[in-house]
Amino acid sequence: MAIAFPRTITDARVFIKQYVAVLCFAFLAFVCLIAALKFTAASFDYYQVRNILASWQEQGNEQTVGEYQLAKTAIESAIDSQPSHALYQDLLGQVYEWGALAGYEDKEQALSAAKAHYLKATQLRPLWPVTWASLAMIKWRQQEFDDEMLTYLQHANALGPKKPEVHLLYVQLGMALYASNHPMLLSIRETFYQRISLGLRDSKSRAKVLALIKQYQADKRVCRWLRNEPLSVQRMIPHCPSRKDLAKYLR
Incomplete structure (x- = not known):
């Protein structure tokens, strides 16, 4: 398909405005797509960690250190995507608490980390x-x-x-x-x-x-x-x- 180039200054201005509008729309769509992908990935990480934690809470300390590290990495990834999400901060606090009780982390350091993330969660969602x-x-x-x-x-x-x-x-x-x-x-x-x-x-x-x-x-x-x-x-x-x-x- 042939491209119709502007022949006058007025046509050129219209062409440039249309071209800029298309570029802006494309950029906005790209940004929205990236945000949606990050949100989807963070949500997947959250549900993955929640299921692992639920299993740990039901079975005690029978979960493996590998499962613990998987949960910790997943929820940290979710927080990297959405650091202001109170539920993710709360969940990372639970993971550190699990690490302290199961012996997967230094107990005092893990409990202090859990406390810090719980406090962050209360700042973001004080009524929970x-x-x-x-x-x-x-x-x-x-x-x-x-x-x-x-x-x-x-x-x-x-x-x-x-x-x-x-x-x-x-x-x-x-x-x-x-x-x-x-x-x-x-x-x-x-x-x-x-x-x-x-x-x-x-x-x-x-x-x-x-x-x-x-x-x-x-x-x-x-x-x-x-x-x-x-x-x-x-x-x-x-x-x-x-x-x-x-x-x-x-x-």
Whole structure:
């Protein structure tokens, strides 16, 4: 097909404008294509890591170091593409926490890295309670029972009144603090009791709460702590006495 070249100055100006418009459109389309490819690749990395983490959380530390490195590389790649994505930062925090617990990384360094990524996630998405709960768990793993830990717990509690992950954090921590007679229990005791009740009512956390009660052989204590809760909640606890028997026990 022959190209019609401009014959006059006016035609030349029109030709140049059309040519520039086509180039701009082509460049914009190319940029959009690159962005779409990066987004697709990052999404693929995210789901790949999420599946590996879910498997680890279900099976404990049975995942291999190769799978750990694969997950770490994938989520770091996703963050390189979208560094301001809060979920990716949170997921990398989970990966580092996994590395610390499984012995694939230096424990203290990995926990510090996990904390840094969780904090980055809270900056990007401050209203997500599970990330605050994860930060409190990191402080527990670091054995740092201080005001910073209480702040993380308070954020998780305030932002996630119905979150099963927050129920479980409080029940796990409260049971451990009670068993070790730790003074921090006094700071969270009321919320700890509330979260036991909420965790039992929530079908997503009930089995794990009951498992923790069994692990700590705390059925009688929990019955006593929840004596003002509805009978429907108390009856979920094995060997929980009736209110009449409980009243005798408390005398």
